[in-house]
Amino acid sequence: MNTAGHSKAFTKLLLHxxxxxxxxxxxxxxxxxxxGGISSLFFVILFASGMLLRFAYVPSVKGAYDSIVELQNEIxxxxxxxxxxxxxxxxxxxxxxxxxxxxxxxxxIYHDRRKxxxxxxxxxxxxxxxxxxxxxxxWDQLSYWAVTIMANMLTVIPFVGDFxxxxxxxxxxxxxxxxxxxxxxxTGLLPLLMVAFMSVHxxxxxxxxxxxxxxxxxxxxVPTSPHxxxxxxxxxxxxxxxxxxxxxxxxxxxxxxxNPLISPNPSKAPWYFMGVQELLLHxxxIFAICVIPSAxxxxxxxxxxxKFSDLNVGVWFNSEKGKKLTIFSIIFGILFTLSxxxxxxxxxxxxxxxxxxxxxxxxxxxxxxFYMIPxxxxxxxxxxxxxxxxxxxxxxxxxxxxxxxxxxxxxxTFFRGEGMSLFV
Amino acid sequence: xxxxxxxxxxxNFIKRTIQAILSxxxxxxxxxxxxxxxxxxTLDEWYEAGDINNFKNNHIYPYSSAHFYLSKIENGGMxxxxxxxxxxxxxxQFNQSKDMFVCPCHASAFSKYGEVVSPPxxxxxxxxxxxxxxxxxxxxxxxxxxxxxxxxxxxTYA
Ligand code: FES
Numbered sequence: 001m002n003t004a005g006h007s008k009a010f011t012k013l014l015l016h017x018x019x020x021x022x023x024x025x026x027x028x029x030x031x032x033x034x035x036g037g038i039s040s041l042f043f044v045i046l047f048a049s050g051m052l053l054r055f056a057y058v059p060s061v062k063g064a065y066d067s068i069v070e071l072q073n074e075i076x077x078x079x080x081x082x083x084x085x086x087x088x089x090x091x092x093x094x095x096x097x098x099x100x101x102x103x104x105x106x107x108x109i110y111h112d113r114r115k116x117x118x119x120x121x122x123x124x125x126x127x128x129x130x131x132x133x134x135x136x137x138x139w140d141q142l143s144y145w146a147v148t149i150m151a152n153m154l155t156v157i158p159f160v161g162d163f164x165x166x167x168x169x170x171x172x173x174x175x176x177x178x179x180x181x182x183x184x185x186x187t188g189l190l191p192l193l194m195v196a197f198m199s200v201h202x203x204x205x206x207x208x209x210x211x212x213x214x215x216x217x218x219x220x221x222v223p224t225s226p227h228x229x230x231x232x233x234x235x236x237x238x239x240x241x242x243x244x245x246x247x248x249x250x251x252x253x254x255x256x257x258x259n260p261l262i263s264p265n266p267s268k269a270p271w272y273f274m275g276v277q278e279l280l281l282h283x284x285x286i287f288a289i290c291v292i293p294s295a296x297x298x299x300x301x302x303x304x305x306x307k308f309s310d311l312n313v314g315v316w317f318n319s320e321k322g323k324k325l326t327i328f329s330i331i332f333g334i335l336f337t338l339s340x341x342x343x344x345x346x347x348x349x350x351x352x353x354x355x356x357x358x359x360x361x362x363x364x365x366x367x368x369x370f371y372m373i374p375x376x377x378x379x380x381x382x383x384x385x386x387x388x389x390x391x392x393x394x395x396x397x398x399x400x401x402x403x404x405x406x407x408x409x410x411x412x413t414f415f416r417g418e419g420m421s422l423f424v
Numbered sequence: 425x426x427x428x429x430x431x432x433x434x435x436n437f438i439k440r441t442i443q444a445i446l447s448x449x450x451x452x453x454x455x456x457x458x459x460x461x462x463x464x465x466t467l468d469e470w471y472e473a474g475d476i477n478n479f480k481n482n483h484i485y486p487y488s489s490a491h492f493y494l495s496k497i498e499n500g501g502m503x504x505x506x507x508x509x510x511x512x513x514x515x516x517q518f519n520q521s522k523d524m525f526v527c528p529c530h531a532s533a534f535s536k537y538g539e540v541v542s543p544p545x546x547x548x549x550x551x552x553x554x555x556x557x558x559x560x561x562x563x564x565x566x567x568x569x570x571x572x573x574x575x576x577x578x579x580t581y582a
Contacts, residue, residue, distance in 0.1 A: 145514065145529070148512070148513050148514065149512045149513065149514065149529060151513075152511075152512040152513035153512055166459075167455070167458045167459065168458075170458070181458070260515075261488045261489060261491075261515060262488075262515060262517075263514040263515045263517075263527075263528045263529055264528065265528035266528060266529070267514055267528055267529040277530070280511075280512070280530060280544060281530050281531070281544060282544075284544075284546070285511070285544070285546070359543070359546050363543060363544075418528075421531060
């Protein structure tokens with residue numbers, strides 16, 4: 001028997017996730033910033049620490065909170081374990097989001113990579129949903145009310161909203177059924193689905209010959225081991241060390257035990273949903289929860305299917321001009337979103353200014369148009385003044401959406417205090 | 425779309441049909457597992473709020489464990505107002521100094537009749553049916569009534 005070969009089976013398997021040789025250009029750090037790899041590293045860490053946490057956690061209204069407290073106070077390294085799980089969860093949302101942005105701007109979502117972009121979006125959705133279902137498990141005030149708000153957000157969706165909300169809650173309120181349901185999503189179904197989709201995601205990358213590079217013809221290859229492997233190990237080491245340092249220094253938050261009678265003031269959704277919650281403060285719920293998010297999702301899915309004449313797959317921002325226009329759009333997106341936030345906070349009170357108009361129009365449609373019309377004028381300006389092509393405009397749209405979300409997330413997270421009022 | 429361009433022959437047809445039936449099955453099982461569990465509501469639906477003579481006009485009485493406020497207005501009419509904010513379901517609290525219900529989550533405010541004073545909430549707070557038997561005020565906490573705004577007909581008198 002070839003024992004040596006067998007004993008290395010595991011290492012060999014890991015190595016075979018990569019091809020034998022890789023394009024020298026594609027392993028430059030600045031090509032991908034290792035974002036996809038870091039995401040999968042976080043996934044592995046989450047999986048391992050999560051499996052361990054299961055031994056301490058009691059998924060019931062009576063036991064959940066106390067089991068977390070016990071984990072933190074009585075069990076050796078319990079707090080550290082929870083912190084690692086918490087911070088890599090945050091890290092995964094952040095890094096996979098950056099990964100999404102990287103892939104978009106480096107034009108890596110067209111032609112045969114369309115499918116993979118689609119699986120990527122699906123994975124991103126699963127990541128956010130995993131994070132959100134994990135949010136409820138400590139059963140403290142923060143998690144209880146964040147989930148109450150989010151579930152009620154669903155009820156706004158016409159026709160299926162109530163059904164959806166009841167389906168995730170399992171009753172009319174956030175209750176023990178909800179806790180159990182979230183626990184099984186979080187520790188069972190979702191990780192399993194993610195493993196499945198991740199495999200497809202990775203396989204599709206190999207099928208389209210690795211990550212995109214600026215000129216595909218120039219294929220100067222180097223052996224994967226050691227060239228790519230060393231880089232990967234180096235990045236992984238840095239990530240793991242920073243995670244350990246962070247988890248030693250900063251504890252995962254735990255508030256008072258959940259109390260269905262009192263909403264804390266302010267009650268905020270988890271930070272990655274703060275953008276949506278911020279929208280809710282300004283816009284009619286149908287627009288904030290239904291119209292705008294579906295428009296954005298449609299935009300993300302549809303973009304790679306549009307016809308472009310001048311794609312530059314693998315080139316950041318498509319061209320030098322594209323880079324310049326993206327910078328303009330960043331500036332426009334930030335300033336304009338900020339000003340309209342203030343405008344709607346202090347001057348535009350639709351229902352009071354127009355008491356006879358239905359609020360769907362006064363605080364919904366009109367306010368949305370206040371945003372969309374200047375944004376379209378801006379896009380038109382780019383088109384006329386700089387002869388922006390279709391791909392440039394699509395990137396500008398994407399940039400404005402991202403900036404709007406970023407600004408709203410920051411405003412909601414850092415600048416809203418008691419009663420969710422803005423302190424400036 | 426590719427899906428429709430593919431030729432339909434017998435082999436494909438059978439494959440598709442089996443796939444469709446299987447996925448419908450999975451979907452059905454999954455959705456029935458996740459459907460709303462009706463908890464057998466054998467509990468007393470009627471919550472006893474107290475003797476009618478204990479309530480003063482123009483006052484608000486909290487019953488937070490039963491998730492409602494009893495609001496008695498100037499002319500003696502009563503409303504049992506749900507604490508569940510109609511925006512996204514946080515628990516509203518009565519603020520004495522502002523004389524309003526305020527929601528901590530997104531700053532909606534409601535009058536003592538439960539009517540929206542400031543958005544984002546778009547409709548008045550739900551109310552519960554009140555019935556008065558032998559001077560006892562009873563509130564049916566299992567039947568919230570949705571309403572757009574306050575109307576005099578919603579009041580219950582002794
Ligand atoms: S839940 Fe009350 S204002 Fe949003």
